[in-house]
Amino acid sequence: MSDIVEGLGTAVEGGLFSRVLDPESGAKERHEGDPENCLNCGTRLEGAYCHACGQSGHVHRTIGAFMHDLVHGALHFEGKMWRTLPMLAFKPGALTRRYIEGERARFVSPMALFLFSVFLMFAVFQMVGLTTPTDVGGPNVDEVIDQVDAQTVSERDSVREALEAMAPDDPERATTQQRLDELEVTLDRIENVQALNLSENSGIHTGVDWLDNTLVKKWSENPGLMLYKLQANAYKFSWLLIPISIPFVWLLFFWRRRFKAYDHAIFVTYSLSFMTLLFVAASVLSASGMSRTAVFTTIATLAPLHLYKHLRHSYELSRFSALWRFLALSSFIWIVIALFVQALLLIGAF
Known part of the structure; x- marks a missing residue:
C-alpha cells in the first residue's frame, strides 16, 4: 500500500515539474472584476494575461480554485496533452516536425512531456513492485561453498x-557409477573454488586508487544500498540521456545543413518520452497478468517500428535513407546506454 501511495506522489511530482516547463495556455479574455493593472509588475492589462511578465490577470483565492489548479497542474489534464499523446504514438514525425517549425503552444513541449513520463515511469514501477532489491548481499560466499560441499559429500x-x-x-x-563419478568431479571443482579464497580476493581492483577507494569499495561493502542509489540517480539524472544522445543523431545528418542541433534535441526528447511511456504501459500490462513473452514481443515490435517511423518522417527521409540511419541509430543506442550507466556509476562514487 505504501508503494502505491509513494508512486502516486511521484506521479504528481512529475506533473508539477512538467508544469513549470510548460504552463497552461489558459483563457484569452479577461475575467469580470480583474484589475486594470498586473498585480505582479504593474503593467496595464490588455487581455487575460500580462503581455509584459505573462502572469494571469485573474488571481483567484478560493479553495476550490486551488484544488482545480492542483488537479489541472499536477496531473496535466488539458487539451494539449490529449493532442500530443496520440500524435506521439501514431504520427511522431509529424509532431516533431510541426513543433520544430513553430507550433509550440498547441502541443506539450518535449522536455515537459519527458519529465512527466520519467516521473510516471518510476511511480508505476514502485506501484507494481519493480524496484531494486535491498538484500543482494546474501550470505557469506565461503558459507555457501561450504554448504554445497557438505551436501555434495553427503550425496556422494x-x-x-x-x-x-x-x-x-x-x-x-x-x-x-556414472552419478558417483559426476559427484567426484563436482567435489574437485569445489576444492578449486575454495582454494581461490573468494572472501578475501574477490574485490575488483581498477588500478586507480581514488576509484578503488570510493566506487569499488562502496559496491563491495553495501551492494544493496548502491543499487538503490543507482536507481535513484537514474530517476534524477535521466535527462542526461538527451545531451548524450544528441551527438549520435548529429552524426547521421552532419553533412545536411538543414537540420540543426535543436532539431535533433526535439527528436531525441520526444523519442525518449515515447519509449518511457511504452515501458510504463508494458509494466502495467505485465502486472495485470499478461505473459512476459507477450510483453517482450510487444516492446520488441513497437519500439523499433516507432523509432523508424519517427526518424523517417521527422527528417523527411526516403525509405532507404531512413533504414540505414535506423540501423546505425540502433547501434548507437547501446553506446548511449553504456555511457549513461557509466555516468550514474561515477555520480554514485561521490
Whole structure:
C-alpha cells in the first residue's frame, strides 16, 4: 500500500515539474472584476494575461480554485496533452516536425512531456513492485561453498554405499557409477573454488586508487544500498540521456545543413518520452497478468517500428535513407546506454 501511495506522489511530482516547463495556455479574455493593472509588475492589462511578465490577470483565492489548479497542474489534464499523446504514438514525425517549425503552444513541449513520463515511469514501477532489491548481499560466499560441499559429500557417500550394496549384474549399477563419478568431479571443482579464497580476493581492483577507494569499495561493502542509489540517480539524472544522445543523431545528418542541433534535441526528447511511456504501459500490462513473452514481443515490435517511423518522417527521409540511419541509430543506442550507466556509476562514487 505504501508503494502505491509513494508512486502516486511521484506521479504528481512529475506533473508539477512538467508544469513549470510548460504552463497552461489558459483563457484569452479577461475575467469580470480583474484589475486594470498586473498585480505582479504593474503593467496595464490588455487581455487575460500580462503581455509584459505573462502572469494571469485573474488571481483567484478560493479553495476550490486551488484544488482545480492542483488537479489541472499536477496531473496535466488539458487539451494539449490529449493532442500530443496520440500524435506521439501514431504520427511522431509529424509532431516533431510541426513543433520544430513553430507550433509550440498547441502541443506539450518535449522536455515537459519527458519529465512527466520519467516521473510516471518510476511511480508505476514502485506501484507494481519493480524496484531494486535491498538484500543482494546474501550470505557469506565461503558459507555457501561450504554448504554445497557438505551436501555434495553427503550425496556422494550415499551413492557410494548404494553402489557397494548392488550386485555385479545389477542393471542400475552403470547409472549409479556414472552419478558417483559426476559427484567426484563436482567435489574437485569445489576444492578449486575454495582454494581461490573468494572472501578475501574477490574485490575488483581498477588500478586507480581514488576509484578503488570510493566506487569499488562502496559496491563491495553495501551492494544493496548502491543499487538503490543507482536507481535513484537514474530517476534524477535521466535527462542526461538527451545531451548524450544528441551527438549520435548529429552524426547521421552532419553533412545536411538543414537540420540543426535543436532539431535533433526535439527528436531525441520526444523519442525518449515515447519509449518511457511504452515501458510504463508494458509494466502495467505485465502486472495485470499478461505473459512476459507477450510483453517482450510487444516492446520488441513497437519500439523499433516507432523509432523508424519517427526518424523517417521527422527528417523527411526516403525509405532507404531512413533504414540505414535506423540501423546505425540502433547501434548507437547501446553506446548511449553504456555511457549513461557509466555516468550514474561515477555520480554514485561521490
